[in-house]
Amino acid sequence: MPTPVLMPQMGESIAEGTIVRWIKKVGDTVDRDEPLFEISTDKVDAEVPSPTAGVLSEIRVKEGDTVPVHSVVATIGEAGAEAAVQPAPEPAPQPDGTPSPPDAPATTASQPATGPVRAPQPGVEAPANGHATKSPDELRRAKSSPLVRKIAKEHNVDIGALHGSGIGGRVTKHDILEYLDHRPAAGPSSRAPGAHVPAFRPGEAVEVVPMPVIRRKIAEHMVLSRHTSAHVHSVFEVNYSRVSALRDRKKAEYEQKGAKLTFMAFIAKAVVDALRAAPIVNASIDGDNIVYKKDINLGVAVALDWGLIVPVLKQADEKNLLGLSRGIADLAARARAKQLRPEDVQGGTFTITNPGSFGAQFGLPIINQPQVAILGVGSIEKRAVVIDDAIAIRPMGYLALGFDHRLIDGAAADQFMARIKHTLEHFEDCDV
Helix, strand or coil: CCEEEECCCCCCCCCEEEEEEECCCCCCEECCCCEEEEEECCCCEEEEECCCCEEEEEECCCCCCEEECCCEEEEEECCCCCCCCCCCCCCCECCCCCECCCCECCCCCCCCCCCCECCCCCCCCEEECCCEEECHHHHHHHHCCHHHHHHHHHCCCCHHHCCCCCHHHCCCHHHHHHHHHHCCCCCCCCCCCCCCCCCCCCCCCCCCCCCCHHHHHHHHHHHHHHHHCCEEEEEEEEECHHHHHHHHHHHHHHHHCCCCCCHHHHHHHHHHHHHHHCHHHHEEEECCEEEECCCCCEEECEEECCEEECCEECCHHHCCHHHHHHHHHHHHHHHHCCCCCHHHHCCCCEEEECHHHHCCCCCCCCCCCCCCEEEEECCCEEEEEEECCEEEEEEEEEEEEEEECCCCCHHHHHHHHHHHHHHHHCCCHHHC
């Protein structure tokens, strides 16, 4: 029997993905878990493996197309089966110019599917449960993701009044953020909705190229975070003399155990201990409720040539320094090789990003939603400092905490940072 290949969901809030590149073509033989195609979302770029062995008999989605998660994008036939030599037909355009979604079988608990189910077109009322009908506004609300509906609620926006650019008229994150960015403000200087400031003048020497998919997704995610959280930053300076000495003594031992002992591992351990003592920093906001996360799942940003990815180290509070070292190195290596699994980019409760690896003394990072805080690590370098009224040379670095002032007060944030600073400056031998 043919096996459908689905667009995977690479994160809790991810509703769609973009096919960046087909690694295999129609007629190619594939093994189970062999990479089939490469996708891009606002969480991760990844290669998607084949769910079974056989022959790639059909490709339904072209490179560059964006489709909802769980959509059928290809079919794997049995070995020896005749492959489809013609490409799948392109979706027919809808009245608003957006393509119709690909056919996909759908079932409910009370009614089996009898044929392909198509998303209703804008302006056409669709049956609900076979009886009543929904208005176009209600359909747009129903098709929007929970994240979009949450943004709309927080900013008092009627989704039904927006025209969605997504499949079937669905309102996407880009749509609502674009609306919020251009919504008229009070006062005579406000811009009209949809006003556009040209990026260049006619005749100016420029080169215009499409923005990469992952760059677009990152942009949407960052704008969303700025619209959602009340960002505040606090910066602490840390003396890494103790950590540096322990690292010099122990790094050979760690290498024998297959791990590289880095400053990041020490910082991660200090962060985990501080999060355990300050659960408000390991929380999220859900409407008027505070969601305290029982697990500490540490996201560690990895800079790649094509963008930024934040894989997640699960249950980081259950790992010692060696376990943290191995876990961080493993996630970074698989991110660079595009071998992350969907679960590797889900469930983060706190994020560490390291602009210092490129020489920045510190950065003021944007919170990774739906988290409420993020730590930026600055470069660690020898500087002249005053110790016991004398000038000394010590390895110093800055740590910058970005936090959501809706939930975390300045006092709580600074206590959290003070605990991290104290741990790093007084690291115990027994913890290494």
